[in-house]
Amino acid sequence: METPTVLRKIVARKFEEIREREQKVNRDQLLQIIKDNNDTPRGFVNGMEQKVAQGHAAVIAEIKKASPSKGVIREDFYPGEIARSYARGGAACLSVLTDVDFFQGSNEYLQQVRLEVDLPVIRKDFIVDEYQVFEARAIGADCILLIVACLQPERLKALNELAMELGMDVLVEVHNAEELETALQLPNRLIGINNRNLHNFEVTLDTTFDLLQSIPDDRMVVTESGINTIDDIAAMRGHNVNAFLVGEAFMRADDPGHRLMEMFN
Numbered sequence: 301m302e303t304p305t306v307l308r309k310i311v312a313r314k315f316e317e318i319r320e321r322e323q324k325v326n327r328d329q330l331l332q333i334i335k336d337n338n339d340t341p342r343g344f345v346n347g348m349e350q351k352v353a354q355g356h357a358a359v360i361a362e363i364k365k366a367s368p369s370k371g372v373i374r375e376d377f378y379p380g381e382i383a384r385s386y387a388r389g390g391a392a393c394l395s396v397l398t399d400v401d402f403f404q405g406s407n408e409y410l411q412q413v414r415l416e417v418d419l420p421v422i423r424k425d426f427i428v429d430e431y432q433v434f435e436a437r438a439i440g441a442d443c444i445l446l447i448v449a450c451l452q453p454e455r456l457k458a459l460n461e462l463a464m465e466l467g468m469d470v471l472v473e474v475h476n477a478e479e480l481e482t483a484l485q486l487p488n489r490l491i492g493i494n495n496r497n498l499h500n501f502e503v504t505l506d507t508t509f510d511l512l513q514s515i516p517d518d519r520m521v522v523t524e525s526g527i528n529t530i531d532d533i534a535a536m537r538g539h540n541v542n543a544f545l546v547g548e549a550f551m552r553a554d555d556p557g558h559r560l561m562e563m564f565n
C-alpha cells in the first residue's frame with residue numbers, strides 16, 4: 301500500500317464529506333439553488349487578462365485562516381474585511397479556502413466575500429466529484445481549482461467540462477511534468493503551477509521555472525505558493541510569469557491588501 305501522504309488523507313476525507321453533505325442537500329436541490337440564485341459568474345480569466353493587458357501583475361489574493369503545513373496563519377479572521385482590503389490593494393481576483401477539516405475554511409466565507417466585493421472568486425478546495433462543482437456554483441464561485449494530482453485524467457476532463465457548462469472558469473493545478481502534460485490536454489487558458497508539493501509540503505520556486513519551458517504561449521501561467529518577497533516576484537516577472545496566487549505573505553500582514561500593494565507596486 302502507498303503511504304498516506306497529506307494529499308491522500310485530505311482526498312480520502314473529501315469522499316466522506318461529500319457523502320455527509322449529500323445527505324443534507326442533494327444534487328437536485330443544489331441545481332434548484334443555482335437556478336433560484338439566478339447569478340451570472342464573474343469572469344475570472346477576464347479579470348486576470350485585464351490586469352496583464354494593463355502591464356500589471358495579475359494577483360489572485362487568497363483568504364486562508366490555516367493550513368496543514370503552517371497551522372493557524374491568521375488569528376483575527378474576518379473574510380469580508382480581508383476581501384475589501386484586497387480589492388483596495390488592487391487584486392485581480394480572490395481565492396477562498398472552503399475546506400473545513402484541514403484549512404479551517406468554509407463555504408460561508410466564500411458567500412460573504414462574494415457579497416462584499418465585485419471581484420471574481422475562486423473556490424479553493426479539493427474537488428474530486430461533480431457534487432462539489434455544483435456546490436461551488438451554488439455558493440457563488442466564479443471559478444474552481446482542479447488539482448491534477450487528485451484526479452484521474454477522465455475525471456479531470458469531466459469535472460472541467462461540468463464547470464464550464466455552469467459558466468465557471470477553471471484553474472488547473474500541476475506540480476510536475478507528467479501532470480502538466482495531462483493539463484495541457486485541456487483547452488483551459490489558466491495553468492497553475494503549485495510550487496508546494498502537496499504530498500510533503502516542500503516548496504521551491506524552481507518548480508515554476510522548470511515547468512515553464514514546456515508551456516505554450518497561449519496559456520497564462522499562474523505561479524502558486526511560496527511567493528513571499530519582492531525578489532520572488534521580480535524573478536517570476538523576469539521569466540514573463542505575470543500571474544500569482546499568494547496567501548500566507550498577505551495573511552500574516554495586519555492589512556493584507558496594503559501588503560499586496562507594497563509587494564506588487
Ligand SMILES: O=P(O)(O)OC[C@@H](O)[C@@H](O)c1c[nH]c2ccccc12
Pocket residue numbers: 362364424425447473494524525526527545546547548549
Ligand atoms: O500561502 P501561499 O504559500 O502563498 O500559497 C497560496 C496557495 O498557492 C496555496 O494555498 C495553494 C495552492 N494550491 C492549493 C491547493 C489546495 C490548498 C491550498 C493551495
